[in-house]
Amino acid sequence: MSEFMCYSAQENRTTIPGKLVSGRYRQPYGYRVKRSKGTKDYYLTMTLHGKGLFHNGNETCECPEGEISLITPGTPHYYGTPENTVWEFYWCHFVPKEDWLPLLKLPEAIKGIRFARFDNEKEWLHLAGAFNSLIHYNEESHLFSERLTVNALEEILLLISKNVRETQYPLDPRVEKTVKLISKHFKEPFNVPELAAMVNLSASRFAHLFKIQTGESVMEMLNKIRLRQSRKLLETTSLTIAEIAEEVGFNHPFYFSRQFAAFYGTPPAVFRKHMILALK
Structure with a gap:
């Protein structure tokens, strides 16, 4: 199922560490990314419709609608849109601030690739709104754009961590x-x-x-x-x-x-x- 990504002829360009980049894609079958040596930053996706396919060189997992995936630095990764679907998703490459690191401790789907599932529609829409703000501020260029972008990303990570704690690791x-x-x-x-x-x-x-x-x-x-x-x-x-x-x-x-x-x-x-x- 993942061969079309792993054996893609072209290695994708790696990201620039420390540069926060984000966007929203809608990609049909055939879309694929190959980074066999991983990256030095984190890569976060939020699937809005369809599903994405992730592979770490040995194992494969899906990221369907209602889930986020987080690829950790140094993890070889190949991802793309599987057959019979169109994958629509938000994405972001980032290097976290030190105090964000506890927020990134999510369950592993496969080695090096973490995930979180949102079943609460209200929380999911809140997360989507924060992602939309992140992309908006990241495209702007003014005195406060960088700080607003960082604040939006921190809100995203807090919402994800909150969801994981409440649904998968509820407090005693x-x-x-x-x-x-x-x-x-x-x-x-x-x-x-x-x-x-x-x-x-x-x-x-x-x-x-x-x-x-x-x-x-x-x-x-x-x-x-x-x-x-x-x-x-x-x-x-x-x-x-x-x-x-x-x-x-x-x-x-x-x-x-x-x-x-x-x-x-x-x-x-x-x-x-x-x-x-x-x-x-």
Whole structure:
């Protein structure tokens, strides 16, 4: 079934690492791509109609309507449209930011090629809208086009990861309860033993379970929630840095500033200054 791709006479040109490229194709039978040495970036597809066929040199898998496929760097790949169908799909080549890497840990269809299945129509349409925005912004050329493109891609990866976690790796009810609690009451001085007791687990068992299920410790997640809330306050209020630190649950403004700078790459005061200048 995959011979027409593997033995295609022409090797396709490899992509330029670091250059984000995207598009929407509608290809009949005979369309094929051959990259026997793989690429240095990730390749993401979202099948809108029909189906695509993927091969890694040894195994074959399909990507029908309602699925996304993700080819990992260095994976030999051959893909195209099989017989009796027309494959319509969104696609994107990209190099992820470091903090995106956990979002790319999807189930493997075959070695080096990952996938996710969307059965919820609302979530699928949301994903399609984000992909459409990605392509739109990537074609534009203005002051904010690159940032909007990156934001659209991050939204896509978040939606995919969210779908996988909810459908294929649903959260343990005790972990889900904890996430909801710290998301709503992030200002409270939580600690691991206290949270563990709330869900009737030992501190060690709770910490291990939370890390396995979410990919980060409970305190790391709480810290991120507080920092994201602090960014919103910097953008939308005139509160001082000290007031914002207290508002989101940090006891000391200096510690808050250090954490904010480590997470966002700039201290909160500088972040606010740049934001104000950008709006002028």
